[in-house]
Amino acid sequence: MSIFRFGILGAAKIAVKFCQAVSLIAGCEVCAVASKSKERAEHFAAENGGVRAYGSYEELLDTEKPDCAYIAVTPNDHCRLAMLCIQRGIPVLCEKAMFQNSREAEQVFAAAAARSVFVMEAMWSRFLPAVKKVRAWVEEGRIGIPEISRISIGFIAPEGDENRYRNPRLGGGAAKDITVYAYEITTWILNQDIRNISVSAAWGESGVDMNNHISIEFAHTLADLATSFAANLESQMVLYGGKGKIVLPAPHHSTECFLYDERGELTEHFTDRETANGFTYEIEEAISCVREGRQESTVVPWKDTLACAKLFDRIEATKIAGGSMERQFPG
Helix, strand or coil: CCCEEEEEECCCHHHHHHHHHHHCCCCEEEEEEECCCHHHHHHHHHHCCCCEEECCHHHHHHHHCCCEEEECCCHHHHHHHHHHHHHCCCCEEEECCCCCCHHHHHHHHHHHHHHCCCEEEECHHHHCHHHHHHHHHHHCCECECEEEEEEEEECECCCCCCCCCCCHHHCCCHHHHHHHHHHHHHHHHHCCCEEEEEEEEEECCCCCEEEEEEEEEECCCEEEEEEECECCCCCEEEEEECCEEEEEECHHHCCEEEEEECCCCEEEEEECCCCCCCHHHHHHHHHHHHHCCCCCCCCCCHHHHHHHHHHHHHHHHCCECCEEEEEEEEC
């Protein structure tokens, strides 16, 4: 079978981890990288295996015609670059959060459907062995029906209104950086219909959301999601049921999880001792989907990415100058 070739759009730090992951997978390679700055692309290429460098995204796509494009720029440019790929029939693996709003998601997925092009959000956390183990424990009824689910992720974002965390022009804000993890991990593990969502947010002076609080009423579970760019929250997910609880530390990059019985005694501790680079799983999924002629992944389907984009719409709707507010929305 021929070598599967990735082209990278965006010479960001996260693309370094992607290159390292590709190097661990037999039968695939990074063929080229593009950036708006040719100099930056050349520096990235030299530091990551000497791949070819381009100062234009279009030039890379038209010249290299990669088997899949990995989009590693900030969220403000994800939609545009995804459309460039789809127009050329080139499959897309795009960093989270893939979209800033539901309008972008609907545009890209409609175009991909019309052209029969594979598109997937790079929600690598859903593929991690520890996250998969938690989902399996839930499906097996190890804690009974999950009655309550709580997840929190938070850190103090670097100061400076021009960095990617705090700059609205770059798609900054807690929602698209960490709430995307909290939401897409929770929905993946619980795998239930959503009946109602309550959303609140606190907004910073630069115009981005600094704190998010999401309450979700699932068919059988009440879930609480808290994320912050303004405080160091304890990063973990806890699911409570009548037969016990499950604890998933650092849920978006977890390497372990814990199962407790109804008496609070630890009954099982799973530790991932195999994963060298967590990006390998999403890369292998993209390769498999493209080679099988599929348009979307069953692990990160379009409907889930669209649902998260609609959540961003709801978070944006809470915005008032210098403050926060809460609104109720039907699921």
